[in-house]
Amino acid sequence: MTAPSANSVDVLARRFLFVTGKGGVGKTTVVAALAERFARAGKRVLVAETSPKEHLSGLFGRPPLPTQITELSPRVFGVLLDADVAIKEYGALVLKSERLVSALFDNKLVLGFFHGAPGLKEWAALGKAWYHSTESLADGSPRFDVVILDAPATGHGLDMLRVPKTIVELSPPGILRSDAEKAWAQFRDPAQSGVVVVSLPEEMPTNESVELCAALKQELSLPLLAVVANQVVAEVFDAPGRAALATMAEPGGADSASQALAAGVRRAAREQVQADSLARLATLGAPLYRLPFVPGGVNGPPAVALLSAALAAGT
Ligand SMILES: Nc1ncnc2c1ncn2[C@@H]1O[C@H](COP(=O)(O)OP(=O)(O)OP(=O)(O)O)[C@@H](O)[C@H]1O
Numbered sequence: 001m002t003a004p005s006a007n008s009v010d011v012l013a014r015r016f017l018f019v020t021g022k023g024g025v026g027k028t029t030v031v032a033a034l035a036e037r038f039a040r041a042g043k044r045v046l047v048a049e050t051s052p053k054e055h056l057s058g059l060f061g062r063p064p065l066p067t068q069i070t071e072l073s074p075r076v077f078g079v080l081l082d083a084d085v086a087i088k089e090y091g092a093l094v095l096k097s098e099r100l101v102s103a104l105f106d107n108k109l110v111l112g113f114f115h116g117a118p119g120l121k122e123w124a125a126l127g128k129a130w131y132h133s134t135e136s137l138a139d140g141s142p143r144f145d146v147v148i149l150d151a152p153a154t155g156h157g158l159d160m161l162r163v164p165k166t167i168v169e170l171s172p173p174g175i176l177r178s179d180a181e182k183a184w185a186q187f188r189d190p191a192q193s194g195v196v197v198v199s200l201p202e203e204m205p206t207n208e209s210v211e212l213c214a215a216l217k218q219e220l221s222l223p224l225l226a227v228v229a230n231q232v233v234a235e236v237f238d239a240p241g242r243a244a245l246a247t248m249a250e251p252g253g254a255d256s257a258s259q260a261l262a263a264g265v266r267r268a269a270r271e272q273v274q275a276d277s278l279a280r281l282a283t284l285g286a287p288l289y290r291l292p293f294v295p296g297g298v299n300g301p302p303a304v305a306l307l308s309a310a311l312a313a314g315t
């Protein structure tokens with residue numbers, strides 16, 4: 001087991017974590033690495049996946065996630081949040097009658113109504129994930145210490161987070177509103193919940209992360225717990241070396257000396273973009289964790305273990 005440092009990712013363990021960021025930056029990979037780390041630290045973790053095309057289960061070497069909670073590795077459980085299944089389960093909780101639930105929710109018209117109601121699909125998924133973060137075992141201990149939501153990318157992720165706020169503000173009193181109020185209070189409490197924003201140390205993803213963090217703080221007042229810069233490459237050049245290479249034009253010659261210099265100029269340029277992006281990501285108001293670029297990609301448990309150890313080592 002990796003010995004955690006004082007600023008290890010272990011300090012982020014909360015009842016509910018919402019992981020979002022630009023499409024393709026490594027959200028699912030970070031969810032797997034966080035889950036692995038928390039489980040190694042002794043916590044029971046549920047990863048809730050919002051994408052039916054998920055590859056989260058593959059990162060644990062397991063077949064595709066079902067819509068029922070299933071064990072992925074010791075102390076790590078996973079579930080696919082399917083809106084129809086979630087709406088039906090929610091109905092069962094509210095109506096407390098299996099026959100009534102089947103009569104209502106196996107009816108195409110009723111399901112059609114839910115799909116047409118703005119935000120209800122998002123709430124069904126988010127509300128189900130939240131509900132699991134409130135469950136207790138018979139001895140009173142929490143069923144899961146940490147629930148991690150692998151949320152949709154930036155815009156849709158924000159839309160999902162806006163839903164409970166909208167329900168709280170607009171919906172008439174009733175069970176829907178009282179649940180949304182409880183969830184919203186929990187999401188806004190930094191002791192219980194938080195958002196983890198994943199980015200790449202590149203210009204466009206960094207711009208998007210800056211906007212995302214502003215929306216989270218200013219519009220939604222949600223706690224930003226951490227920013228993760230994923231796929232950070234080791235620096236070959238220091239700042240003066242990068243500056244020197246930046247003044248050189250990329251030589252076009254086919255001889256090996258020109259090619260080596262051209263490769264150096266390109267690498268230095270990439271490292272400069274990375275250094276600038278990391279500097280910006282560090283100013284977003286939350287600790288910045290850096291995850292290394294893994295040659296060959298992150299496709300299974302060994303690479304997840306490597307990233308999880310990097311998270312344990314700290315910021
Ligand atoms: N640290 C890393 N080193 C190398 N490759 C990585 C790393 N992190 C993620 N990848 C690769 O990047 C790709 C995208 O990762 P991932 O699926 O986790 O992103 P995502 O943000 O969840 O994407 P989506 O928006 O489609 O859900 C995958 O092929 C993954 O293996």
Ligand SMILES: [Mg+2]
Pocket residue numbers: 027028029051150
């Ligand atoms: Mg994903």
